[in-house]
Amino acid sequence: MFSCDADKTLNMSVINQYGGDWKGSMTCWPDISFTPELRYTDDPFSADITIAVALADDNAKKWSQRIPADLVPRLIAFEQIWLGNAYITLFFISRSESARNLFTSNMGLFWYIIKHCNSWHPLETLQLFNERKKKILSFLGLPEEPAVFNTFKKLNLLKPDNHVVNALTTVMKSGTYKALLHVKFLTEDLINLLAKYPDLSSSKLIQRYQPSWEYFSFSDELSTITESAEDYELGVKWVATKLTGNNPQVVLERIDERITHHFRNKSEVSQRKKPNCSYPKPPVEGNDHIKPISKYYDILRESEEQEHCVQNYHEMVLDGSTYFYKITRPQRATIQLNVEDSGKIYLEDIKLKHNTTPSAEIEHVIYEWLLSSKKGIDLERYQYKLVCESEDYNDDDF
Template sequence: MPADRLDARFKQETLYVFKVEETQLIKAWPDLTAVRKHDRNARWLDFEPDYPLIRPYRPRRKPKPKPTPADAPQQLALDLVLPPDAPPLPASRPRLTPAQRRKRAFDAFRFSCPKPVARRIEPFRGDHLPLLRLLRALGERGDLFDTNPALGYCLALAFRQSLAGSRPERDQRLDRLKGLKQAEIMAALGLPDSKRAVKAMGKIRPASMSRDLASGLKRLLADEAALQVMGHLSALNLGALTLLLDPQLRALATPVLFEAIVAEPQEAYFPFTARRLADIQQMADALGVDISRRRFRERRRLDALYQDLARDYTRLEDGRLQACRFPPPPVPGTDQIVPLRAPQALVEEGRRQHNCVAGYAERVAGGDTYIYRVLAPQRATLSLVRWPGGRWQVGELLRAGNHPVSAMTRRAVQTWLETHML
């Protein structure tokens, strides 16, 4: 999607989002209706945005410009031409880029919401419209999101149809739930309502919640072995929960590894360690290597085993991997960030950068990962991952030998991604 065709404005209490061949209108609080159409002659249809509406707002302090010697002749010329009592010349405003206009529009949408509402919604990475509508309906009972945000998320999904529209029909089921305790709400939603289950639910970080995870919580919270692990962790994120949902992979992890997963910020929105363990298990099965008795404490040991297995697995599966067909890249490349469009390109990248990126071929073909070659500011390999909800996020960004990149390189990649994604 061309960057100049992705834009946003906020006016008349409405967020306008312009995409290629599509226009979206999202009414601000408390209306919260959302419609879109694909061309000028199409009808407006209701929809729910697949991107976050409430963005973090952190204004940058602009340093005061210091006068430079180069400014002196220009100022002297103005002093000679203008009379002493002339009004000051208006300051020229720099033209905003599309990314700056989008930020300004989403900031305005955020400011249209009450501060407590925006504060409660901001940590979630998706489904903001159902969440906003639920908080509109709960009113003073919105403090559920302060003590158990994951339960609030599940409640929003359960009532998303009846909450839709600017004047939703009164749902007596929701009215009855407003005065109930958390265990009673969980029971009404069909979730396990034991004390351990309620406590575990309260530990889930909002950034980890997605519809996929919500659908697996009933099974997870009924698993006594999983509850025992969750009881010893200070918090729960998507990485830990994904690992707990697979008993075979769970058996390979030690409590130390679970603690490391919970402490890793990126594991909140993508289960890197669980995916790495799943890849290891798949390659080990194909190579006839038994890892069932292994217990992993550190991610670096996982990475080392992955690299060892990936070399043999790539040779074993070379013919099949070459037959993989990659989808188009989710974000257009540039001269400095180049998408790798074929398995052979991954093999060559892994050889040059001394990493195991060739093992990602099947994930790229499956549509949840894409690999790019980064040429500047540093030579690096980038993986984009599709997090639950559909948006693409930076996964791994590493120099040769899996060494970390500089802050400048990470900022350059993030700026490129934000140019093309809402």
């Protein structure tokens, strides 16, 4: 794979990922030049052999020992973390003191320049490195501010792709970085999130961001919640003002609950515009503690009080295929009876508030009530469903 000439030129040869023979040579520091004899990409410095492999190979030692010792670990880190090509990095930092200084002080910006300018001729890129720092930002179309340099230093991107480059550009140009003064690390997930929703950067929770939050998909969950807020006309800024606190998981759960509550209230206002129609006569009469839900507004009220979606069954109640009852003792719950086309009645469900499971005591009371009606109501179907649910077979809730 490697050989070294008397003049310490490194020769490389490998069958690359495209199935072709790849050969190239690279002269020693400081007169770095790189000549691939065969390449399969548009990048003239493309190599399938990582510099970490070359540095560890005995045949390449005469070449690698000419590289300044302080640069070796940085070159390996650059190649591994930034998915960069350390050979092209060597080319630039050997020819430009400004490029070397930028590489050692701000790898994030160095990586961004190479990614941004990958279609340029190397001499054009070298000319850019030799400009003043603010002029470099101007060439890249970024704000000429010290905060931009600091933002690049915070980048902690593991193998970023071109999508991340585009997202990072969006974050910079939107000015989002100005609100990230206290963020210690900027990860790929956070950059993609802020590129999509720049207004979230103003939140106190985002400013406390830790990469470890991604273990429970913080960015994905927050993105989903933000989309829901937009759908229900709450907006991104509303979400940002709610993102306060030290526990991100709890904060997201609370925001989700608020959005759900907002939607429920908004939905009920819309639903109450419908007439308060009466439902068909229930198949089983109620008693002192079990009352049939006989009107449309009553089913809305039951859904609101018990915080479940029984209101969505309105059409089924109207056509006489489903009936609901509310029971107050021994527990507050909602009962659902279904009627088949044959006229057979069966107990479909019993749910407490938030769709939680009822106790054995309330089930016994309901069984006694249904059996006393002498309507031949099927209880076995409901009991079988309970067995299935205990084995992790979950039917839809109200």
